[in-house]
Amino acid sequence: MTTGTTPATTRGTAPVGYQYVVLRCVPEVQREEFVNVGVVVYSQAADYLEAAWRLDEDRLRAFAPTLDLGAVGASLDTVCRVCRGETGGGLPSLGGLGRRFGWLSAPRSTVVQPGPVHGGLTTDPAGTLQALLDRLVG
Template sequence: MKAYQYVVLRLVPRVDRDEFLNVGVVLYCQDADFLEAAWELDEARVGAFAPSCDLDGVRGMLERVRAVCRGETGRGLPTFDKRGQRFGWIIAPRSTVVQPGPVHGGLTDDPAAELERLLARLVRVDRA
C-alpha cells in the first residue's frame, strides 16, 4: 500500500457566498510517481446552482489543473519539474471560481483506480 494525498476541486460561482459544488479530484502519490486530476461537470446541476455560471470558463480552469498535473508548460501555466511542487501549486488557496478544498490522505495500491473511486464518491451525483 502506498500513501497518497488528494484534494477535491470545488466550483465556487460566488466567492462572497462561500457556497460550492464538488467538480473534481486531484490525487498525488509520491511513491507511485503519480499526479492526476479527474473532473466531471454536471451541467444541469450547475445550472440549477448557478444559472449564470460560465461553463466553458470552468471547463478551461479544470483543464488547466489537469495540464499542471501532467507537467505541461506555457500558456501561463507554472513551470515545476517535480510532481510534489505541482501538487503544492494546485492545493494553494485561491479566490477563483475553481478552488481546492482541504487536503486529505489515504492508502492505495492503485492510484488511478483510487482517483476514479474518489471522483465517483465525492463528485458524481447518484443518478438512481
C-alpha cells in the same frame, strides 16, 4: 471526464501513501457555497499525479444560472495540464510532482478552488482517483 498524467500503477503491491484534494466550483466566493467538480490525487511513492473532473451542467446551471461553464471546464483542463507538467501559454513551470501538487492544492479565490488536503493508503492510485471522483463528485 478529463484526466492528467498517465498513471503509474502499484496494483498488487504494498499500499502507498497518497494525498488528494477535491476541486470545487465556487461561483460566488462571498457566499461560500460550492459544488464538487473534480479530484486531484498525488502519490510520491507511486510517482503519480493526476486529476479527473466531471461537470453536472444541469446542477451547475440550477446552482448558478449565469456561470460560464466553458470557463469552468477550461480551468479544470488547466489543472490536468499542470498535472502532466505542461508549461508555456500561461502555465507555471513548477518542476516535480510534489511542487505541482502543492501549487494545485494551494488556497485561492477563483471559481475553481481546491478543498483541504486529505490522505490515505492505496495499491492503485488511478483506481483511487476514479473511486474518489465517483464518490465525491458523482
